[in-house]
Amino acid sequence: MIPSTCVVRMPWIVDFLATEKEVRVLRRGVRAQLDRWGLPHLADDAQLCVSELVANVIGHVGPGTPTTLILLPDDEFLRIEVHDPDPRALPTLMTADTESESGRGLALVTAVTDRWGVHLLAGSKVTWCELVNAPDPAVTDRDRPPPPWSTRAEAVIDLYRPTPRHPVGRLGAAHAEETAISVITDLLHWLRAHGRDADDVLDRALMRFESRAPGAGG
Structure with a gap:
């Protein structure tokens, strides 16, 4: 949650x-x-x-x-x-x-x-x-909440887990990967059902992901 x-x-x-x-x-x-x-x-x-x-x-x-x-x-x-x-x-x-x-x-x-x-x-x-968005210098990394993308992703993944009380760290790497693939697949089905171009949406999502990767240029 x-x-x-x-x-x-x-x-x-x-x-x-x-x-x-x-x-x-x-x-x-x-x-x-x-x-x-x-x-x-x-x-x-x-x-x-x-x-x-x-x-x-x-x-x-x-x-x-x-x-x-x-x-x-x-x-x-x-x-x-x-x-x-x-x-x-x-x-x-x-x-x-x-x-x-x-x-x-x-x-x-x-x-x-x-x-x-x-x-x-x-x-x-x-x-x-x-x-x-310059951080407040009075706020330490320990005080800062997790990034919103991480919180949202964990909330969605919780819906797909057999035991949603377990945090992401309790999942094996392979299980976590398959869970993420299931989430993405269902979202693509939803987009197609609503008349959207799934390939176009994937391109845009990848663009945002790569722009935030460490060392990504402008």
Whole structure:
């Protein structure tokens, strides 16, 4: 079960049409959501990133493009993803002087984020960036709760165990692996039953996993 002391922040997902008016709405929504998550210190940089990534869609894919914004928080990073349906129009980091009226968007994103990148999918792309959620120096590693992804995964795995009272450490390596495969398989069946592309979802999940692996680059 998920400990009551651990605050689980679920992803915030917004589908919208990319317009300048919608950018203003998204900025307000981002700040309000980060306040609810207890992350107001990230609001200014997150608003800037959302503005620039959506402006990139408007400028290079086109106004009115169906777009999705996803905020994914955890104890170390706030991940921002902007999904659009054109894998050909790739964002490019350009050198812009102080007199330029355009070209500074990704330079600003680079300046305030830990890393950013683009992931190409079948018929779409994801432009993402991550803001460091700097830990409170007064909180030690011993005091810090386990990361949300670990807590959520253990809660789901509990449903698949013959004896759910046993912690993950009590499972043999092979048993734990098979349990995880069963969870993933059932999720893929669920996605297909709801009309989603399982391969596309796996690609996106692997993208997020690899971006968090030790030594992963931006």
